[in-house]
Amino acid sequence: MSFAGQMNGDPVWHKLPTQATSGGRRPLRSVRYTWAGPFNTKLYDDQLQELSKQTKDNLVRLAGNMMNKEPCDQYGIKHYHAEGRPKTAKPGDHLHRPSSRGSWSNMSVMFASASALDASSHPADDASSVMSTSSGAMNFCYLCSTMEEHQRNHMKLRVPKPLNKDGSLRLKRQKIHYIAPQPRVKMPVEEPIVLQEALYKVTVWTGDVPQASTDANVYITIVGDRGMLPKTRLFRRQGTTKFCFVRGAKEAFRVKGPKLGNIRMITVEHDGLEKKHGWYLNKVEIQCMLTNKVWVFTCKNWLSMHHGDFRIKRDLEAREKERTVREYEVTVETRKKHLAGTDANVYITLHGTEGNSLKHHLNAQNRGECFQKGQTNKFKIRVPNIGDIRSMRIEHDGQGVASGWFLNKVVLQDIHNPHVVYYFVYNGWLAKDIGDGLLWRELRAKKHLPKEVVTGKPVQYEVIAKTGDVRYAGTDANVYITFIGTKGKSDKLFLDDSKNNFERGMTENFKLSAMNVGSLKSIILGHDNSGPGAGWFCEYIKVRKHLTRQEIAKMLTEQKKAWKSTKQQRRKRLADKLDHREKENVSDDDDEEESDDSDDDTRKRSDKGKKDKRFADVFDRDGKVLKVPVYEEYSIPCKKWFASDEADGLMERELEVKEHTLYFQER
Structure with a gap:
């Protein structure tokens, strides 16, 4: 009974397959019974x-x-x-043979x-019966004939293989051609294309709290009304890329990106997961260098996985910084020198700690009237608050006849805060045909004037310059000198006259007028490196400073006091010596001592004579003035090159005074 019948409840008997044997029919051995009935396992x-x-x-x-x-x-x-079977036989071609x-x-x-x-x-029984086929079957072996023909044709077209000398078949070594695998090209990661149309200054303030520093990689994302600057890392471009935000420090970065319009928010984050990477961010300030707008983002919180709310990524909303406008008075002083004025358009640009100002045209209203020889011109400009002024760029466009300009200095004063004053001292040319040919200069701001003499009556100086007798020692450049003394520092004075100056081996004398700097300590000597063969070898410099009446009277008074004090001291020593001799008892031994004392006195007198020698020709015995001081001469050795392609390449040097001599004149 099958399993199917048992399942349905009605027993069904199947007829099992059997096999005939000598003992009768019996079921096959290969039959197996399954739930679906008997199954023969033979293939x-x-x-x-x-x-x-x-x-x-x-x-x-x-x-x-x-x-x-x-x-x-x-x-x-x-x-x-x-044998003899044709390649293609046709049906019906019967070849009868006796049957067997x-x-x-x-x-x-x-x-x-x-x-x-x-x-x-x-x-x-019929031996002559013939077997025949009525079907249209093929009358040849198709497989064998096809293979034979294929081999026969292949042998005809086959090129004979080369043989060795002994007649054996030469085996041709097959050359294995190496096929290089295709290179695996690493697919570049597609980064978002950022149109770098604007420059942003990002200033970051780290908080002044313990463990506020971090050396993790800090990133910023900026979102504006007109676009977004994708995630950008903040680090220094120079040197190593590893950067550390120090506790209580202020760091500034410059980031290029698209024009974002009005910035609404930023995202600040870093990749530090350890405790040492914790960072306390105080605030972030972003300035657009095109529009000079500033946005402030206040944080005052931790970016750390171990401090605060355990976040290393924060979104900060923007607050636009209000910028006040400052008014400055610009005073420009042109040097009183031949062809020092200019008719060109003059511009200035200020650079501060919090940004830069726009370019201001100073003589836009009265071109041709300002910046003339020896003039001092004043202008008023309005500048946004760019912090403390650091430098100024002054330039002109070189238009007009004789556009070269000799600028002395520029003074910048805040109108509302008069005590805020910035000085920009230059004392040089801005011309195409003089000096280095540049029409602009970048001048550093100084809150106090250098120790220059700006008051008092001028005095006469005489400069003796000796050019060395060496090859290419002469120069056609403009040589200048600056005096530094006990009372201050003079302006830059150019050594020039109608002659062809500073030729090889020449000694020249120049007369100058400048403010009184007192006793000379050193000089600044140099040239502007203009003209062919500008290098100059200087042998020495001598400066003669002519004394004024006040200086002569003061000097005579001081010398007379010194002379009187010396005379009184000498008289006192002589009186003391006479008293000492009267009190002593004269003896043989004392005679020897007196001889010794007399020798000492003679020696002291000779010393006093040496000390009083400087007054011997100035005052007589009664103190009457015989000679009057006229000038002081200062000797300054040099023996150095002033050239960009010689020695150390310096074109300006500060030289110290080595000898000082006072010259007198009979009264």
Whole structure:
């Protein structure tokens, strides 16, 4: 009974397959019982296997009837072909042969029909019976003929292989061609394209609390009305890329990006996960360098995984910083020198700690009237609050006849806070044909004037310059000198006259007028490196300063006091010595001592004579003035090059005074 019948409740008996034996029919051994009924596990049935065996016997029998002596073993079947078989035989060409057991008479037929095969297996009584096929089967072995023809044609087209000298076949070594694998190209990561149309100054203040510093990588994202600047790292471009935000420090960065319009918010973050990477951010300030607008973002919180609310990323909203406007008075002083004025357009630009101002045109209203020889011009400008002024750029466009300009200095004063004053001292040319040919200068701001003499009456100076007697020692550049003394520092004075100055081996004398700097300590000597062969070798410099009446009277008074004090001291020493001699008892021993004392007195007198020698020709015995001081001479050795391509390449040097001599004149 099958399992299916048991499941349905109605028992059904199946007829099991059996096998005939000598003892009767019995079930097959290969049958297995399953829930669906009996199942034969044999792959093929016995009838199919019997048919396959008969087919194989027929093929062997057919192969034995072939006339070809050399068997053909194609596809594992050994059979014979008739000699003289044409390559292409036609059906109907019957070649009758006497029939025999297990064969048929039509030799032109390869495969016979089923009736012919049965007749061959059961031979008839009629020996002359002929086996024939009524079907249109092919009369040749298609597989064997095709393979033969293929091999025959292949042999005809085959190139004979080369042979060795001994007649053996030479084996050709096949060359293995190396085919390199295709390179693995790393696909670049597509980054967002940022149009760098604007420059932003990002200033970051780190809080002044313990452990506020961090060396993690800090990133910023800026969002504006017109666009967004993607995540950008803040670090220094020079040197190493590792950057540290120090406790209580202020760091400034410049970031390029698109025009964002009005900035609404920023995102500040870093990649530090350890406790040492904690960062206390005070605030961030962003300034657009195109519009000079400033936005402030206040944080005052931790960016750390171990402090505060354990966040390393914060979004900060913007607050636009209100900027006040300052008014400055600009005073420009042109030097009183030949062709020192200019008719060109003059501009200034201020640079402060919190930004830069726009370019201001000073003589826009009265061009041609300002900046003339020896003039001092004043202008008023309005500038946004850019913090403390650090430097100023002054320039002109070089238009007009003789546009070269000799600028002395510029003074910048806050109108509302008069005590805020900035000085920009230059004392040089802005011209195409003089000096380095530049029409602009960047001047550093000074809150106090350098120690220059700006008051008092001028005095006469005489400068003696000696050019060395060496190759290429002369120069055509403009040589200048500055005096530094006990009372201050003079302006830059140019050494020039109608002669061809500073030629090789020449000694020249220049007369100058400048403010009194007192006793000379040093000088600043140099040239502007203009003209061909500007290098200059200076042997020495001598400066003669002519004394004024006040200085002569003061000097005579001081010398007379010194002379009187020396005279009184001498008289006192002589009186003391006489008293000492009267009190002493004269003896032989004392005579020896007196001789010693007399020697000491003689020695002291000679010393006093040396000390009083400087007053010997100035005052007589009664103190009357015999000679009057006229000038002081200062000797300054140099023996150095002033050239960019010689020695140390300096074109300006500060030289100290080595000798000082006072010259007198008879009264």
